Amino acid sequence: MSQTTAQILLDSNRTIAEISPLLFGGFAEHMGRCVYEGIYEPKSKHADRDGLRTDVLDALRAQKYTTVRYPGGNFLSGYNWLDGVGPKEQRPRRRELAWQSLETNQFGTNEFMGFCQAIDAAPMLGVNMGTGAIQAACDLVDYCNTPSGTYYADLRASHGYAAPHQVKYWCVGNEMDGPWQMGHLEAREYGAKAREAAKLMRWMDPSIQTILCGSSNDRMPTYPEWDRVALEEAWEHMDYLSMHYYAGNRENDTPSFLASAVVFEHFVDTLDGVLRYVKAKNRSKHDVYLSWDEWQVWYKGDPMQGNWTEAPHLCEETYNLEDALVVAQWLNVFLRKSHVLKIACVAQIVNVISWLNTRGDEMLKQTSFYPFMLVSNHARGQALDVLVRAPQVATKLYDAVPVLDVSASYDPATGKEAIFIVNRSLTDSVVTDLLWQDGRAVTMSEAWQLAGSDPKAANTWEHPNAITAKPLAAPAVKDGKATIQLPPLSFTVLTTHSA
Numbered sequence: 001m002s003q004t005t006a007q008i009l010l011d012s013n014r015t016i017a018e019i020s021p022l023l024f025g026g027f028a029e030h031m032g033r034c035v036y037e038g039i040y041e042p043k044s045k046h047a048d049r050d051g052l053r054t055d056v057l058d059a060l061r062a063q064k065y066t067t068v069r070y071p072g073g074n075f076l077s078g079y080n081w082l083d084g085v086g087p088k089e090q091r092p093r094r095r096e097l098a099w100q101s102l103e104t105n106q107f108g109t110n111e112f113m114g115f116c117q118a119i120d121a122a123p124m125l126g127v128n129m130g131t132g133a134i135q136a137a138c139d140l141v142d143y144c145n146t147p148s149g150t151y152y153a154d155l156r157a158s159h160g161y162a163a164p165h166q167v168k169y170w171c172v173g174n175e176m177d178g179p180w181q182m183g184h185l186e187a188r189e190y191g192a193k194a195r196e197a198a199k200l201m202r203w204m205d206p207s208i209q210t211i212l213c214g215s216s217n218d219r220m221p222t223y224p225e226w227d228r229v230a231l232e233e234a235w236e237h238m239d240y241l242s243m244h245y246y247a248g249n250r251e252n253d254t255p256s257f258l259a260s261a262v263v264f265e266h267f268v269d270t271l272d273g274v275l276r277y278v279k280a281k282n283r284s285k286h287d288v289y290l291s292w293d294e295w296q297v298w299y300k301g302d303p304m305q306g307n308w309t310e311a312p313h314l315c316e317e318t319y320n321l322e323d324a325l326v327v328a329q330w331l332n333v334f335l336r337k338s339h340v341l342k343i344a345c346v347a348q349i350v351n352v353i354s355w356l357n358t359r360g361d362e363m364l365k366q367t368s369f370y371p372f373m374l375v376s377n378h379a380r381g382q383a384l385d386v387l388v389r390a391p392q393v394a395t396k397l398y399d400a401v402p403v404l405d406v407s408a409s410y411d412p413a414t415g416k417e418a419i420f421i422v423n424r425s426l427t428d429s430v431v432t433d434l435l436w437q438d439g440r441a442v443t444m445s446e447a448w449q450l451a452g453s454d455p456k457a458a459n460t461w462e463h464p465n466a467i468t469a470k471p472l473a474a475p476a477v478k479d480g481k482a483t484i485q486l487p488p489l490s491f492t493v494l495t496t497h498s499a
């Protein structure tokens with residue numbers, strides 16, 4: 001193993017923006033075993049009286065999800081929300097076309113609200129803009145948010161939910177740019193439909209916030225034109241533009257994969273530019289922010305269709321150390337782009353493309369469970385504009401990138417700071433000086449590290465703790481400086497406090 005050196009310069013006055021708590025959101029779709037056998041499994045020995053799996057709830061609580069987006073995904077574009085409310089024995093079983101599965105509708109909007117309460121997360125609901133009508137979208141807002149005295153509010157009460165659910169965040173469709181989407185539309189058609197839907201939904205409840213479908217990824221032939229056109233149509237009625245992106249290492253080019261932050265930043269920067277352009281073009285005073293409401297590593301090729309079965313095994317990825325380091329970088333990018341990125345939802349929270357898996361009554365936390373948990377628990381207050389002086393690592397896809405990928409947060413209210421550092425080198429440990437430039441008297445609080453020598457190392461049912469976040473002896477701070485040796489292929493979290 002070789003060794004290099006680096007410096008990380010921190011200054012609590014050099015801030016980017018307030019970190020939106022909603023950056024630590026998740027996504028739960030009626031797909032595979034995310035809802036059924038993941039969240040909801042009445043026959044499990046872990047089930048509570050509502051059929052929710054308490055072991056999964058505990059894991060999700062530990063990850064401190066702030067919001068959960070539901071019910072899809074591609075599923076959303078064929079979903080009639082009325083199928084999922086009311087007495088369970090009367091709910092229809094249907095062929096679900098997006099994932100070619102059988103949907104029992106035993107879990108629906110009200111069960112989802114109970115789930116969100118159980119993990120203390122804000123619900124983010126989607127309305128169907130594929131096969132669905134604007135009226136149905138508006139009716140769902142009525143059902144969820146009107147206190148009483150309308151047909152749908154009273155229907156909700158008759159289903160056992162007298163108090164309104166007060167759903168604030170609403171996705172107006174899902175990936176409507178994709179030809180795979182049920183009811184796919186062209187950008188201008190979608191922008192106009194989404195505008196009218198959001199307009200009526202906001203007339204129904206002016207307190208809601210709405211999310212417009214952006215491009216499904218940056219490889220779409222219509223990207224970023226789709227975003228521009230849809231935004232031009234719907235700008236004044238939207239609060240966020242959605243981004244989706246799944247990363248992967250298909251070519252087994254680990255140095256490039258470990259530089260994925262370059263792609264993530266570029267995607268945000270381009271859409272940030274589109275937002276500014278449309279705001280100017282529309283002569284608007286209104287702001288629209290970004291909602292990265294599907295993100296994850298996904299490429300290993302598990303089946304995507306369910307042969308008309310209930311809760312089929314779909315897209316159950318295995319995550320290794322390099323995947324976890326990409327997730328850690330993604331979270332760093334969220335902080336570094338916090339001026340424009342206000343919502344993010346990992347896709348998905350359990351079983352489907354997820355770092356959390358169930359098997360019968362067992363549960364497995366995969367490698368990338370830990371970076372999310374560490375960042376969501378510690379990133380608070382302001383994102384800091386950190387200066388990094390580090391050697392460069394060569395990559396095939398993105399030229400050279402700094403060996404360290406870093407972000408930091410500082411909360412002036414508590415004096416707590418957190419520093420998140422990925423060492424993306426496969427070979428070099430990096431002796432890193434942390435230098436506080438603002439004269440704060442800093443004391444190190446805690447340190448954790450996730451690391452390993454094999455980028456392909458994964459947690460398995462037989463060896464569930466091969467790669468976890470382990471506590472470290474925190475380096476001492478003296479005269480505004482601390483030194484830490486960061487091993488290759490590692491993610492390190494340091495927390496400090498100051499008076």
Ligand code: AHR
Binds near residue numbers: 029073174244348
């Ligand atoms: O998260 C899985 C799928 O990926 C979602 O249903 C869809 O929106 C995306 O293509």
